[in-house]
Amino acid sequence: xxxxxxxxxxxxxxxxxxxxxxxxxxxxxxxxxxxxxxxxxxxxxxxxxxxxxxxxxxxxxxxxxxxxxxxxxxxxxxxxxxxxxxxxxxxxxxxxxxxxxxxxxxxxxxxxxxxxxxxx
Amino acid sequence: xxxxxxxxxxxxxxxxxxxxxxxxxxxxxxxxxxxxxxxxxxxxxxxxxxxxxxxxxxxxxxxxxxxxxxxxxxxxxxxxxxxxxxxxxxxxxxxxxxxxxxxxxxxxxxxxxxxxxxxxxxxxxxxxxxxxxxxxxxxxxxxxxxxxxxxxxxxxxxxxxxxxxxxxxxxxxxxxxxxxxxxxxxxxxxxxxxxxxxxxxxxxxxxxxxxxxxxxxxxxxxxxxxxxxxxxxxxxxxxxxxxxxxxxxxxxxxxxxxxxxxxxxxxxxxxxxxxxxxxxxxxxxxxxxxxxxxxxxxxxxxxxxxxxxxxxxxxxxxxxxxxxxxxxxxxxxxxxxxxx
Numbered sequence: 001x002x003x004x005x006x007x008x009x010x011x012x013x014x015x016x017x018x019x020x021x022x023x024x025x026x027x028x029x030x031x032x033x034x035x036x037x038x039x040x041x042x043x044x045x046x047x048x049x050x051x052x053x054x055x056x057x058x059x060x061x062x063x064x065x066x067x068x069x070x071x072x073x074x075x076x077x078x079x080x081x082x083x084x085x086x087x088x089x090x091x092x093x094x095x096x097x098x099x100x101x102x103x104x105x106x107x108x109x110x111x112x113x114x115x116x117x118x119x120x
Numbered sequence: 121x122x123x124x125x126x127x128x129x130x131x132x133x134x135x136x137x138x139x140x141x142x143x144x145x146x147x148x149x150x151x152x153x154x155x156x157x158x159x160x161x162x163x164x165x166x167x168x169x170x171x172x173x174x175x176x177x178x179x180x181x182x183x184x185x186x187x188x189x190x191x192x193x194x195x196x197x198x199x200x201x202x203x204x205x206x207x208x209x210x211x212x213x214x215x216x217x218x219x220x221x222x223x224x225x226x227x228x229x230x231x232x233x234x235x236x237x238x239x240x241x242x243x244x245x246x247x248x249x250x251x252x253x254x255x256x257x258x259x260x261x262x263x264x265x266x267x268x269x270x271x272x273x274x275x276x277x278x279x280x281x282x283x284x285x286x287x288x289x290x291x292x293x294x295x296x297x298x299x300x301x302x303x304x305x306x307x308x309x310x311x312x313x314x315x316x317x318x319x320x321x322x323x324x325x326x327x328x329x330x331x332x333x334x335x336x337x338x339x340x341x342x343x344x345x346x347x348x349x350x351x352x353x354x355x356x357x358x359x360x361x362x363x364x365x366x367x368x369x370x371x372x373x374x375x376x377x378x379x380x381x382x383x384x385x386x387x388x389x390x391x392x393x394x395x396x397x398x399x400x401x402x403x404x405x406x407x408x409x410x411x412x413x414x415x416x417x418x419x420x421x422x423x424x425x426x427x428x429x430x431x432x433x434x435x436x437x438x439x440x441x442x443x444x445x446x447x448x449x450x451x452x453x454x455x456x457x458x459x460x
Contacts, residue, residue: 033151036418037397037418
């Protein structure tokens with residue numbers, strides 16, 4: 001698995017061969033506050049880079065997570081249906097959202113150090 | 121625009137690592153340990169909110185007769201030592217603000233929404249009501265929860281429900297905005313350290329405006345700007361019980377007509393059997409009747425989505441259909457309170 005990279009819209013992704021795993025950053029979950037509901041896409045659904053893939057409902061607001069590159073969903077995190085709060089407690093681990101097959105590789109995300117300076 | 125105002129407790133909030141939001145021209149804590157955790161402190165134990173952003177006006181008793189012509193409730197006949205929830209109306213019978221009064225022997229304390237303080241002071245000026253704006257010189261802290269009175273008993277004499285007392289240090293009432301028992305305490309800022317020490321010694325947890333909103337929704341309490349506005353009457357907002365003023369007040373004829381005819385918009389509580397939140401502005405249908413969500417959020421107690429919807433007229437069904445970002449989600453009108 002490659003090192004996690006981050007987008008300006010606060011998603012993270014990591015690549016393993018042609019599979020991408022996607023979640024939201026610790027900064028994003030902190031800004032959103034308590035997450036109570038997540039609307040995930042369906043396996044097989046196709047996204048173009050920048051499309052809204054996931055809706056994250058927090059008590060404060062609703063936010064969207066966007067596709068970091070063109071991809072097709074292969075797996076969704078089953079824990080999030082009953083325990084959406086794992087995105088708060090472990091956003092970059094257990095709180096991953098979807099896995100997808102990459103259709104058009106675009107590995108232009110920021111490394112953590114760059115992302116950290118982006119959010120500070 | 122001028123810089124946002126800071127509460128007299130701001131340094132204390134910084135020490136407690138509050139996350140802040142801008143609210144009605146003030147920088148106030150949104151949360152500390154997280155909205156759900158803070159919600160739980162208040163529902164199950166004790167917690168406190170800094171509500172110093174709310175306007176505090178000391179109204180002279182000599183202005184009582186005029187004041188009574190501006191609100192839908194009867195403050196003239198309210199006994200001294202009682203608190204009163206009421207609504208300032210406009211000539212259309214709609215809400216200029218919803219407020220709390222604490223009636224003392226020598227003055228009436230008016231507590232208004234931060235977003236409406238300028239509007240209310242201008243309104244009082246126009247009507248020649250004599251008042252002293254003490255917002256800047258005082259702090260207001262709401263200590264709430266099932267264990268609140270047990271702890272507060274060490275600080276002050278506990279009044280009866282919806283009653284107020286004026287002590288040497290603290291001016292307070294047994295009122296709140298969470299559905300739990302507790303006190304709202306006003307103190308002059310020069311004595312504020314004493315109240316802060318009390319909160320710290322008793323390990324009372326700070327709670328932000330995020331949990332204040334989820335708590336008031338569960339308690340079915342309206343929020344100005346959402347359930348009430350200059351286009352919504354107390355009757356439409358389901359607050360007929362506040363209309364106790366039998367004399368002439370601004371817009372009273374319109375309010376009387378609405379009561380007599382039942383011909384008006386209606387505010388209903390709703391529940392959705394999922395965590396899909398129907399937020400402010402969500403369009404709703406109840407059979408042929410259309411409406412819009414005024415407030416909606418997740419209820420930590422029910423683990424479901426709840427809120428208020430303003431419908432054009434009384435519907436003949438309890439079933440609701442919400443359009444949430446292109447999806448149609450079913451819900452229903454809740455007749456009972458959300459919390460027991």
